[in-house]
Amino acid sequence: MSNFIFMAEWPELQEPAGEAESLLQADLRAACFYARFAMERAVHWVYRCELGMVKSSYDHTPSTPFGIRIRCDLVINRRAYCVAICALAGWSRYGIANMITAVVYNRPRCIGWLIVKGLIRMITARHIRLLALALTTFFIAPNAWSGACGTQTSSSVTAIPFDFYVVKNKGRWITLSATSNDIEWNNLNEGWPTRYKAFKYGGGSAIREWKLDSLPTHGDLYEGTTKLSAGSTISDPDELYFVPELNFTGNDAFGYCVTDSSGRSSVAEVKLNTSNAASYPMPLGMPRPDFGINEEPPEDPVEWPSSEATGFYYIDSDASNCSDANTYGWPDQPRCTIETNATIEAGRKMVLARSALPYQLRSGLTWDQIYLNGTADNPAWLVGEDRLPDKPKITLGPGLSRQELRLQGTGNYRITGIDFDGANPNNRGVGDNVVIRYSRVQNFPSTGGGGTSVGLSSGDGPGTNVLAFHVNANDNGIVSSTLEEERDIHAFVGSNQHNFWMVDIMCSENAGDCVQLTNGNTTENVYVGRAIMHSMMENCTDFKDFHNFVVTESSCWDIRNVAYTSGSGGNAQNFYVNDEGVQQGYGYILNN
Numbered sequence: 001m002s003n004f005i006f007m008a009e010w011p012e013l014q015e016p017a018g019e020a021e022s023l024l025q026a027d028l029r030a031a032c033f034y035a036r037f038a039m040e041r042a043v044h045w046v047y048r049c050e051l052g053m054v055k056s057s058y059d060h061t062p063s064t065p066f067g068i069r070i071r072c073d074l075v076i077n078r079r080a081y082c083v084a085i086c087a088l089a090g091w092s093r094y095g096i097a098n099m100i101t102a103v104v105y106n107r108p109r110c111i112g113w114l115i116v117k118g119l120i121r122m123i124t125a126r127h128i129r130l131l132a133l134a135l136t137t138f139f140i141a142p143n144a145w146s147g148a149c150g151t152q153t154s155s156s157v158t159a160i161p162f163d164f165y166v167v168k169n170k171g172r173w174i175t176l177s178a179t180s181n182d183i184e185w186n187n188l189n190e191g192w193p194t195r196y197k198a199f200k201y202g203g204g205s206a207i208r209e210w211k212l213d214s215l216p217t218h219g220d221l222y223e224g225t226t227k228l229s230a231g232s233t234i235s236d237p238d239e240l241y242f243v244p245e246l247n248f249t250g251n252d253a254f255g256y257c258v259t260d261s262s263g264r265s266s267v268a269e270v271k272l273n274t275s276n277a278a279s280y281p282m283p284l285g286m287p288r289p290d291f292g293i294n295e296e297p298p299e300d301p302v303e304w305p306s307s308e309a310t311g312f313y314y315i316d317s318d319a320s321n322c323s324d325a326n327t328y329g330w331p332d333q334p335r336c337t338i339e340t341n342a343t344i345e346a347g348r349k350m351v352l353a354r355s356a357l358p359y360q361l362r363s364g365l366t367w368d369q370i371y372l373n374g375t376a377d378n379p380a381w382l383v384g385e386d387r388l389p390d391k392p393k394i395t396l397g398p399g400l401s402r403q404e405l406r407l408q409g410t411g412n413y414r415i416t417g418i419d420f421d422g423a424n425p426n427n428r429g430v431g432d433n434v435v436i437r438y439s440r441v442q443n444f445p446s447t448g449g450g451g452t453s454v455g456l457s458s459g460d461g462p463g464t465n466v467l468a469f470h471v472n473a474n475d476n477g478i479v480s481s482t483l484e485e486e487r488d489i490h491a492f493v494g495s496n497q498h499n500f501w502m503v504d505i506m507c508s509e510n511a512g513d514c515v516q517l518t519n520g521n522t523t524e525n526v527y528v529g530r531a532i533m534h535s536m537m538e539n540c541t542d543f544k545d546f547h548n549f550v551v552t553e554s555s556c557w558d559i560r561n562v563a564y565t566s567g568s569g570g571n572a573q574n575f576y577v578n579d580e581g582v583q584q585g586y587g588y589i590l591n592n
Contacts, residue, residue, distance in 0.1 A: 012041050147213035147255055147267060148231035154263030156181040157207070159256055165281060165504060165530065166242060166274040167293075168249050170386045170438055173472040173506055174270065175532055176237035177557060180260040182206035185560075195535070195558060197237065206260055210234035213255035213267045218274075219244040221254060225390045238474060238508050241389040244274045282503070283529030283553040285590050289501050292435035292467040295414065297349050297381045305331035313342065313350035317357040338394070343371040344413070347378035352392035352418065354385050361423055363397040367404050369428070374412030376433055384417030386438040396422040402445055404455070411463065415439060424476075426455030431463020431497060437470055444476040444489065451488075453477075453510065457495040462522055464498045468505055477511025477537070483564050487511040488538070494523035494546075506532040513542040514556075517549070524548055524585075534558045539576045548585035551575055554592045 008014060020034035160177040183206040184194045194204045212232045215221060221228045222241040234240065234256070244252070252272040258265045275281065277294040301309035307330055314329040315338060316322055322329070322336035329335035334353065340362050344350050350370075352359060361368035374380035384392045396403045404426040407413070411430035417438045424444040427434060434456055444453045453476035456466050477489025490512035494500050500523060507514035514533040517523050524547040531554040533540040540556035543549060556574040575589050 013038060016041060149211055149213040149255070149257035149264065149267050152257075152264060152266040154260070154265065156262045157258055157260040157265045159258045159265045159268035161268045161270065163271045164242070164273070166244055166272055167280055167470070168244070168274055168276050169246060170277075170470070171241055171243040171388060172438070172470050172504070173238075173440070174240045174242055174272075175506065175508070175534075176210060176234070176240065176256060176258075176268075176270070177534065178207050178210075178258040178260075178265065180206045180258075181262065182260045197535075207258050208261070209259040210237050211257050211259070213257055216242065216244075216252045216254045216272055218248045218250065218252045219272070222389045238506075242272055243387060243389070244272070249274050249276060285550050285552045285588055286501075286503070286527045286529045289465070289467050289499075291433060291465060292414070292437065292501075293469060293503075295379075295435075297383045297414070297416065298347055303330065307332075311345050311348040313344070314353070315351065315359065316353035316355055317359055318353070318355040338368075338370065340368055341371065343373060343409070344380040344382065345373050346375040346380060346412070349381035349383050351383045352394075354388070354390055355392055358393040358395040358421065360395050361397040361400075361403055361405060363399060365397070366400065366402055367406050367426075368397065368423075369406035369408050371409040372407055372411070372413035372429070373409045374414075374433070375410070376412055378412075379433065379435075380409070380413045382413070382415045382418065384419070384439070386417040391417050391419040391438075391440065393419040393421045394423055420444075424451075424453050424455060426452070427457060427463075431456070431458025431466065433465045434463060435467045435469065437467070439470075440472040440474070441491075442472070442474050442476065451477075452490050452493040454492050456497070456500075457493060458497060462496045462498055466497045466499065467501045467503070468492060469501070470504050471502075472506040473510060473514070474506070474508045475510070483562065485564065490514070490516045490538075492516070493518060494526055496522050497526075498522075498524045500526045502526075502528045502531060504530045507536060507540075508533075509535045511537045513538045513540070515541045517543045517546045519544045522547070526550070527552075529553055531555070537562045539573045542573075542576045543583075543587070545582050546584070546587065548587070550588045550590065551592060552588070552590040556592065 016034045016038035020031045020038060023031040023034065157180040158178060160179070162174065162176070164172065164174050166172050178197075182194060194206050197205050197207050210233065212221070212228055212230055212234065215228070215230050220243045222243070223232075223234055223236070223239050224241075228234070252274065254270050254272075255267040256270065257267050273281075280293055282288045301312050303309040304312070304314070308326065308328050309330065310328065312328055312330075314331055314334045315336070316329075316334035317336050319334050319336075322334045324336050324339070326333060326335050338350075338352075338359055338361070342350065370382075372380040372382070394405060403423045405420070405423055406426055406428040408429040411427075411432040411434055413434060415425065415436040419439065420441045422443045422445070424441055425436065436454065436456065441453045444451075453473050454468060454471060456468065457463070473491035476491065477487035489510055491507045491510050492502055492505065492515045494515070494517040502515060505514075505528075514531065514536055515528055517526060523545065526546065526549040528541065528549070528551045530552075531540075533554065533556045535558045537560075540554075540559060541551055559574060575592060577583070577587060
């Protein structure tokens with residue numbers, strides 16, 4: 001006979017508790033699952049019966065030693081969690097009664113007795129798995145009970161929850177956001193109104209502090225290249241970078257809070273969903289590209305690390321023995337710089353090692369160039385660091401204020417794990433089968449008044465199959481605080497591309513649009529999915545000429561009309577379909 005017949009009046013508790021009991025001998029893993037499920041339902045029940053308790057909005061999910069995850073998002077009060085698990089583990093109607101008594105009357109001695117009673121029952125009944133669950137709850141995961149943010153002190157400031165997708169063994173930039181009554185929503189003019197966070201070009205910040213409440217369980221969180229800990233204060237939320245544990249797939253999360261002049265917000269949850277590249281989920285309404293995501297660079301040649309291999313470049317500006325006398329370089333004796341007109345053939349790669357010294361382009365000209373001559377079956381690769389935040393940087397040549405790296409050749413190339421800082425990539429060759437991923441383009445100044453920071457348009461007729469995947473474009477188009485000149489620098493521009501994917505990109509504090517489809521082009525089938533776009537000085541998306549597009553599951557915020565003394569400043573619209581161009585086919589804006 002079941003020990004839980006007396007719970008008939010509480011069927012939502014009786015059913016999972018009975019299942020746990022019935023499976024103890026046959027399937028311990030399943031019994032643990034149902035015990036946990038019963039515990040969670042019991043905690044829900046406690047809160048319904050005890051009005052003085054407040055639920056937490058944050059999802060803590062510490063791991064137990066035997067592979068079961070305990071969801072503590074149901075409680076902010078440790079007392080309720082303790083009594084619920086021990087009452088159910090004790091298999092006793094008296095345990096249920098004491099749970100109610102202990103919670104309502106806050107009797108610590110009763111709680112202590114109940115804990116001991118529950119543990120004794122589990123030991124004597126040899127319910128070892130349930131004992132491990134209880135011990136883990138109390139002693140192994142103390143951070144589940146309270147975070148670094150403490151309690152909410154203001155309802156006028158809100159930290160925004162996010163949901164990010166990550167590829168196994170790769171890193172990605174993430175960001176945070178907040179709302180506050182301190183934010184001023186007037187146009188952006190020389191007065192620089194107060195924004196949700198300090199704009200790089202001037203102005204005040206409505207959010208005075210960004211603080212980590214807890215950390216991910218299965219990975220590390222960085223600001224820039226500095227690893228963070230629970231309780232860390234974040235200087236710039238756009239500089240956050242997540243690195244999952246090696247070979248981990250599954251769900252993870254962390255929490256954060258923000259503070260404005262009125263006080264501290266409640267904790268918001270940031271979910272981190274890590275999956276294999278082959279099964280990486282596409283946003284709603286977006287077809288999956290059959291190139292670029294589930295691909296890895298060519299294996300190192302057998303000659304490495306001790307000798308040179310024809311067609312395989314290895315460059316390390318930090319190496320004390322680096323020498324540009326080497327045609328290609330190799331790990332034991334690398335080149336120091338990227339050679340002008342260097343050619344990467346099909347199935348070959350140029351590796352830029354992680355280096356404290358940036359890779360400067362040549363001096364004297366506003367452009368440098370390399371040739372990428374891949375084929376559809378064997379792309380050419382420019383390879384940096386996909387996983388960690390300290391990626392190799394390609395920067396301006398000495399004394400230059402603007403410079404681009406021209407990507408010449410037959411197309412069919414992959415750029416992966418590169419930080420373009422000041423110099424921007426610009427495709428000038430064939431635009432077919434082109435991918436940039438796990439990379440960043442930042443601080444491109446453009447003294448010419450306009451341009452594109454991530455230049456993937458075809459320089460030699462229409463390009464087919466273009467992918468920007470986990471690319472962060474930020475702070476491009478430097479604008480002075482007096483706003484005397486418009487700098488129309490867009491992040492991603494569609495111009496004469498067929499099948500153009502932008503998946504999990506980020507744009508922030510650029511002087512133009514995040515994504516623009518220009519006038520007079522033949523761009524067809526454009527897919528923008530899960531893009532994070534904010535604080536642009538024009539629009540998040542601006543579609544003029546197009547033939548079929550989808551914008552899906554993307555986020556856009558903090559867009560203002562900019563009052564330049566010279567220039568339009570854009571329309572300050574989130575998702576803008578312009579009336580300037582020729583528009584054909586369909587346009588879908590879904591779940592943004």
